[in-house]
Amino acid sequence: MKLNTKFTLYFAFSKLLIFGFFLCILPIVFSWYTQYSIDRFLHGQETKVFDKIRENGMEYYLQGEQNYGSYTMLKEDYIAIQTARADSSDLGPSHIDNQRRIVESDTLNYRILHRFFEADGKMYLLEIGRSQHSISLYAAILQQVALVILMVLFLLTISVDYFYGRHLLSPLQRIIRYRLSEQQFPFDLEFKAIPTTTTDFRLLDEHLCDLMQRATHAYTREKDFTANASHELLTPISILRGKIENMLIQPDLNLELQEKLLSSLQTLDRLNGIVKTLLFLARVDSGQYQRTHKVLIRPLLTRVTEELEPLMAEKQIYLSIEVPKDIALSHQHEELLFHLFHNLINNAIIYNRPQGWINITHNFDGTNHQIIISDSGVGMTATELENLFERFRSKYSKGNGLGMSIVKSIADFLQINIQINSKPQKGTTVYLYFPSKEPID
Amino acid sequence: MKVLIVEDEPELAREITDFLRLEQYDCQVCSTLADAIRVLRDRFFDAIVLDLSLPDGDGMNLLDMIRTDHPDSAVVIASARGALEDRILGLKNGADDYLPKPFSLAELHIRLFAIYRRRLGHTAQPLQVGEFSIDIENRAVYYQDQEIVLFKKEFDILTYLLLNKNRPLSRSQLYEHVWGDLSFPNTDSNYIDVHIKNIRKKMSVFAPVPWLQSVRGIGYKIVLP
Numbered sequence: 282m283k284l285n286t287k288f289t290l291y292f293a294f295s296k297l298l299i300f301g302f303f304l305c306i307l308p309i310v311f312s313w314y315t316q317y318s319i320d321r322f323l324h325g326q327e328t329k330v331f332d333k334i335r336e337n338g339m340e341y342y343l344q345g346e347q348n349y350g351s352y353t354m355l356k357e358d359y360i361a362i363q364t365a366r367a368d369s370s371d372l373g374p375s376h377i378d379n380q381r382r383i384v385e386s387d388t389l390n391y392r393i394l395h396r397f398f399e400a401d402g403k404m405y406l407l408e409i410g411r412s413q414h415s416i417s418l419y420a421a422i423l424q425q426v427a428l429v430i431l432m433v434l435f436l437l438t439i440s441v442d443y444f445y446g447r448h449l450l451s452p453l454q455r456i457i458r459y460r461l462s463e464q465q466f467p468f469d470l471e472f473k474a475i476p477t478t479t480t481d482f483r484l485l486d487e488h489l490c491d492l493m494q495r496a497t498h499a500y501t502r503e504k505d506f507t508a509n510a511s512h513e514l515l516t517p518i519s520i521l522r523g524k525i526e527n528m529l530i531q532p533d534l535n536l537e538l539q540e541k542l543l544s545s546l547q548t549l550d551r552l553n554g555i556v557k558t559l560l561f562l563a564r565v566d567s568g569q570y571q572r573t574h575k576v577l578i579r580p581l582l583t584r585v586t587e588e589l590e591p592l593m594a595e596k597q598i599y600l601s602i603e604v605p606k607d608i609a610l611s612h613q614h615e616e617l618l619f620h621l622f623h624n625l626i627n628n629a630i631i632y633n634r635p636q637g638w639i640n641i642t643h644n645f646d647g648t649n650h651q652i653i654i655s656d657s658g659v660g661m662t663a664t665e666l667e668n669l670f671e672r673f674r675s676k677y678s679k680g681n682g683l684g685m686s687i688v689k690s691i692a693d694f695l696q697i698n699i700q701i702n703s704k705p706q707k708g709t710t711v712y713l714y715f716p717s718k719e720p721i722d
Numbered sequence: 723m724k725v726l727i728v729e730d731e732p733e734l735a736r737e738i739t740d741f742l743r744l745e746q747y748d749c750q751v752c753s754t755l756a757d758a759i760r761v762l763r764d765r766f767f768d769a770i771v772l773d774l775s776l777p778d779g780d781g782m783n784l785l786d787m788i789r790t791d792h793p794d795s796a797v798v799i800a801s802a803r804g805a806l807e808d809r810i811l812g813l814k815n816g817a818d819d820y821l822p823k824p825f826s827l828a829e830l831h832i833r834l835f836a837i838y839r840r841r842l843g844h845t846a847q848p849l850q851v852g853e854f855s856i857d858i859e860n861r862a863v864y865y866q867d868q869e870i871v872l873f874k875k876e877f878d879i880l881t882y883l884l885l886n887k888n889r890p891l892s893r894s895q896l897y898e899h900v901w902g903d904l905s906f907p908n909t910d911s912n913y914i915d916v917h918i919k920n921i922r923k924k925m926s927v928f929a930p931v932p933w934l935q936s937v938r939g940i941g942y943k944i945v946l947p
Contacts, residue, residue, distance in 0.1 A: 511823075512775050512802040516731050519802075519824035523737025526827045530744060530889050543890050543940045550894035553824055569807075588901075591875070591916040 285450050289443045296438065300431045307427055308420050315416045316392065320377055323394040326409045327375055330360065331398075339400045356384050357412050359391075365406035371397040375407075382410070389414055452477035452486070460489045466568070467500050468493045503567040507560055514556050521549055558683045565617065565690045572695060576613045578652065579606045582641060585622045589630060597636045604643040610650060610715050613695055621691045624684045625711055629656035632709070648717045655710035661703040669701065723838050724748045726767040728758045728784065729800070730776050738771065741827040747834070755779040759787065767795050769834050772817070774801040774808075782815060789816040796837040800825060826895045828886045835885060849884055851946060853929040856884060865928035875900045876921050879914065883934070883944040892941040918942055 333341055339362075342349040348363040365371075375396035382391050391410035398405055455475045472490040477483050525546045529539060564570065582602055586593075593600055610618075629639045637657035644651040661669070670689040692699050698714035725742060729735040730753045739749040750765070752758040755778045770788060774781035781799070788797055799812045802823040809820045819833050839858075848855040848864070855864045861877055863870045872880065878900045883891060893914045900917075918934070925931050933945050 508803055515802040515823045516734065520731065520733045520737060522824050523734055523741065523827055527737055527740050530741070539890060540938045540940065543892050543937055546892045547894060547940050550892060550898075554894070588875075591873075591920060592913060595912075595916045595919075 284453070285443070285446045288446050289439065292442045293435075293439050296435055300435060304424065304428060304431065307424055311420050311423060312416075315413075315420075319392045319411050319413075319416075320394075323377060323392065323409050323411060324375070326358075326360070327394055327396060327407065330362075330407060330409070334400060339405075352384065356387070356389060357415070359384075359408075359410045361408045361410075362405055363408075365397060365404045367397050367404045367406070369399070371404070372399060373397070379413070380410075449479070452479060452482040456482065456486050456489065460486070460493065464493070466496070468497045470494060470497055500567065500569075503563075504569055507563045507567070507569070510563075511560050514560070515553075518549060518553050518556065522546065522553075525549065555683065558687065562683070562686060562690050565687075565694050568694065570614050570617060570694065572612045572614055574613050574615045575609050575611050576615050576618055577606075578608045578610060578643070578650075579604050581615065581618060582622060585619060585626055588623070589626055592627075592630045593639075596630065596633060598630060598633055599636075599638040600641075601638070602641045604641060604652065608643060608650060612716070617691045617695060621688055621695075621697075624688045625654050628684065629654060629658060629709070632656070632658040632660075634658065637708075650715040650717075652713045652715070653710060654713075655708060657708045660705045660707050660709050662705055666701060666703055723768045723834070724766070725750070725834065726758065726761065726765075726770045726795075727751045728753075728755075728770065728776065728781060729773045730754065731773075738827065738830065742831065742834075745831055753777075755781070755784055758784055762788065762792060766792065769796040769798060769837055771798050771800050771830065771834075774799060774803055774812075782812070785812070785815050785817060796834075798830070798833055798837070800830070826891075826898065828882075828889065828891060828895060829899055832882060832885045832899075851884055851944065852931060852933050854925060856881065863925070865925070868928070870924055870928065872921065872924060873917075876917050876924075879917050880921055883942060887944045887946045890937045890941050890943040896942065914942075 330342075342362050348361070350359065350361040350363075352359040375394050377392060377394045380391055380393050382389055390413045392413055393408055393410040396407045398407060452475050459475065472494070474490075475482070475486045477486070525542050528534070529542050529546070534542075579602070582604060586600060586602065626639065626641075633639065633656050639654065639656045642653045642655075644653065670685050672683060672686045688699070691697075692713070696716045700712040700714070701709065702712075703709040723746075725747045727735055727738050727742075727749060729738065729751065732753065735751045735753065739751060742749050750761065750767075752761055753776075755776045770792075772781045772784060776784075781801070785797060785799070788795055796818045797816065798819040798821055799817045800821045800823060801808065801812075809822070812820045818837050821830060821833060848857040850856075853865060854870070856862075857864070858881055861874075863872055863877070863880070879896055882896060882899045896914045900914075918936075922931055922934060925934075935943055935945055937943060
């Protein structure tokens with residue numbers, strides 16, 4: 282998931298949580314606040330009533346009656362004074378509670394202030410009430426209005442978050458695109474800085490460019506070295522070879538000298554073989570090949586075995602290839618794979634017994650393709666198996682001792698896992714596990 | 723056949739010229755890019771043997787010039803830059819062939835010979851060897867009118883020896899020839915021996931092949947008067 286999407290989802294979630302919490306506590310806060318306001322109002326009214334009584338006496342309210350009661354028009358508020366059977370112990374500060382009253386057949390919830398007081402030697406009870414009906418009505422409306430406003434706010438802020446986040450992260454997107462996705466090794470060294478005002482992105486871009494430049498320089502140095510080494514090592518061999526070949530065509534050359542010269546040529550070619558192989562190994566090890574080929578394994582194996590057919594015929598070796606025709610392996614290099622199979626199958630022939638067999642099979646375990654090459658050859662001891670891939674030490678690399686090093690280098694480069702089982706006089710089995718996805722360096 | 727050798731290593735240039743002159747080639751040597759450009763302005767060559775690493779530049783630049791100004795000259799790149807990519811690049815840029823160093827002079831000779839034949843559209847007469855005739859053009863071997871079926875590699879070995887007749891060729895030279903320049907010279911493989919054995923077996927059914935001789939287990943040659 283992209284960073285911006287993650288951020289937007291996080292913001293949306295946290296906002297939803299905050300807004301939801303706010304909507305939940307809104308009625309509680311509202312009711313607490315309105316109650317507080319009503320209570321203040323009731324106390325205010327109480328003070329006013331007592332001010333009037335002090336000023337005008339009880340007659341101001343009672344006007345000859347025993348009790349006094351007054352409702353406003355919509356029964357929102359009322360005030361009542363009535364004689365009370367109470368003693369002086371009931372006197373004291375007022376208290377407020379909620380009570381239900383039936384007024385003209387309507388049941389209404391009131392917040393009521395009660396206060397006992399004494400006047401003209403009589404005990405009275407003062408009640409001032411305020412209806413809560415309209416308040417609960419307002420609470421519901423307020424909650425709905427708040428919900429709508431919050432929804433609008435939510436969508437607005439999330440959009441702003443998303444687009445601003447995208448704008449903010451756009452240099453990172455460009456870094457990923459131009460430095461990682463669209464680049465192929467060896468990198469193009471013409472790096473144009475990605476414009477950004479964010480210091481972190483600028484640093485990231487600079488460091489990435491620096492690393493890519495270093496990798497490319499190292500690669501170029503290595504490549505130059507192998508090119509120079511090729512030239513410096515192979516030119517003297519060329520000269521020597523030319524000289525010997527020219528001596529060999531001298532008309533008056535006696536047979537003994539001819540044989541000696543040919544033998545020297547052969548030795549020189551052995552040296553040539555080692556140099557070429559070492560240069561090839563250096564090229565493979567420094568990754569100077571591209572793993573971009575899609576290789577059909579069966580035709581490749583056929584190519585290899587056709588080349589080696591005369592050797593098999595000579596030794597009367599029976600070859601069976603059980604590899605489906607349509608198995609194609611991606612991110613490979615056809616020529617390198619050819620060398621790998623050629624070396625392995627060549628070994629399976631050289632170290633086989635006359636009238637032996639070689640089996641090449643394929644297996645797919647759901648993730649990896651495997652090619653298994655088994656033979657009825659002389660096999661190897663544990664020590665020989667240990668030194669198998671050692672340059673110049675391998676007993677299983679007839680000739681210059683580099684055959685299995687080639688196999689190992691190619692396999693490492695193509696990220697093919699090799700496992701070998703071998704027992705003396707029982708034969709050898711080579712398992713090649715091909716990578717299931719693009720190799721990563 | 724006129725051949726220009728563009729090679730900065732004087733000793734190697736001399737060996738190449740000595741060898742090719744014996745094969746009746748008319749050779750001229752240039753050791754720098756500038757030298758080659760100057761010579762190519764005045765003379766036409768049937769073939770140009772071109773080294774890529776020259777003291778005053780990359781031979782690949784000369785190749786472009788040759789392709790424009792001398793489309794009829796064949797170019798064989800002879801370079802120590804033997805990586806597959808270099809070869810592909812050289813052939814893509816119009817070279818006729820690519821010989822990685824160190825190459826065998828016998829190999830250079832038959833590559834030039836093949837180019838020469840191709841360029842002239844010239845059909846060579848079948849070559850006679852003993853009682854057999856070998857049609858290089860159609861890749862066929864005949865005893866009188868009867869065709870002898872040789873495998874591709876067997877035919878390649880036979881013609882290579884034949885075109886370098888009376889000259890011993892080492893096993894590694896033959897190996898490199900049939901395997902092409904992508905191979906690693908494998909001097910110890912009996913691959914060539916097996917092929918020679920098969921050639922002898924197939925041909926001696928019809929007539930003896932005393933002309934195909936081994937040289938002390940090191941190489942082979944075809945001896946013809």
